[in-house]
Amino acid sequence: MGMLCRSVDLMREGRKRGYAVPAYDTFNYESTKMVFEAAEQAGTPVIIMYYNDGYIAMDTFAAMVKSLGAKSSVPFSVHLDHSPDFETCMRAIQSGFTSIMLDASKRPFDENVKETRRVVEAACPMGIDVEGELGIVGREEKVDRDRFTQPAEARRFAEETGVDSLAVAIGNSHGVYIEEPRLEIELLKGIAAAADLPLVLHGTSMIPVDQLKEAVRHGITKTNIATEYLMYYRDQLARILAGDKPPKVIGALLEAAHRPVVDFIAEKMRVLNPDGLTLL
Numbered sequence: 505m506g507m508l509c510r511s512v513d514l515m516r517e518g519r520k521r522g523y524a525v526p527a528y529d530t531f532n533y534e535s536t537k538m539v540f541e542a543a544e545q546a547g548t549p550v551i552i553m554y555y556n557d558g559y560i561a562m563d564t565f566a567a568m569v570k571s572l573g574a575k576s577s578v579p580f581s582v583h584l585d586h587s588p589d590f591e592t593c594m595r596a597i598q599s600g601f602t603s604i605m606l607d608a609s610k611r612p613f614d615e616n617v618k619e620t621r622r623v624v625e626a627a628c629p630m631g632i633d634v635e636g637e638l639g640i641v642g643r644e645e646k647v648d649r650d651r652f653t654q655p656a657e658a659r660r661f662a663e664e665t666g667v668d669s670l671a672v673a674i675g676n677s678h679g680v681y682i683e684e685p686r687l688e689i690e691l692l693k694g695i696a697a698a699a700d701l702p703l704v705l706h707g708t709s710m711i712p713v714d715q716l717k718e719a720v721r722h723g724i725t726k727t728n729i730a731t732e733y734l735m736y737y738r739d740q741l742a743r744i745l746a747g748d749k750p751p752k753v754i755g756a757l758l759e760a761a762h763r764p765v766v767d768f769i770a771e772k773m774r775v776l777n778p779d780g781l782t783l784l
């Protein structure tokens with residue numbers, strides 16, 4: 505039976521053994537079920553993330569993830585992705601999430617520290633772990649090296665906020681990459697040496713496999729993924745609808761797309777375990 509865990513425990517184990525925990529933004533029953541089935545197929549723990557877009561209520565989401573997770577065979581957690589403020593973080597905790605992210609990365613360093621520490625101070629006594637972000641991870645724009653995470657700041661940020669994990673900007677970007685992704689592995693090594701905590705890579709979709717494996721070997725222990733599997737899912741639905749005998753009802757359509765998408769996700773999850781360890 506799947507076990508509900510803290511994200512930080514899943515990540516620490518990953519960091520110790522040299523693999524990254526796949527973290528997927530899901531948005532409904534089907535996508536959540538696909539990610540759990542893929543995690544079972546790949547034999548990996550998994551973090552299911554809520555992206556605050558209002559499509560599904562937080563408490564409904566948390567209950568659904570816990571219910572599906574309990575029926576799966578993998579350790580899992582339910583995480584709030586990119587919360588813009590303290591209030592949203594507290595709502596997620598009340599809704600039953602096991603970890604939260606506060607993203608104050610666009611604020612000046614001192615404000616980012618202050619806001620993040622406020623969330624940590626409230627969440628920590630409740631056993632909820634917090635991810636912060638330092639450096640700016642853009643979205644579908646040219647990567648700007650001036651906004652990369654710096655090792656000395658990462659150390660200060662970790663010490664002054666008490667976060668459990670840290671999202672970094674090392675050449676990664678959200679959404680569809682508009683140029684070939686090139687992660688700065690040397691910078692990642694510097695950050696990992698300076699700040700002793702699990703590091704998170706946002707925008708993991710479409711990063712070439714060899715770079716991703718290197719990133720995992722040098723400190724990345726949680727990888728946020730959404731765009732690539734959601735686009736693949738869309739493409740599968742389009743392919744099936746354009747086929748000879750398209751399903752007449754939505755249930756049959758979703759069922760026809762299910763298996764290929766699960767296989768696609770599982771293949772990516774295996775990349776995050778570069779040494780082929782048995783994880784479960």
Ligand SMILES: [Zn+2]
Pocket residue numbers: 586678706707728
């Ligand atoms: Zn992100």
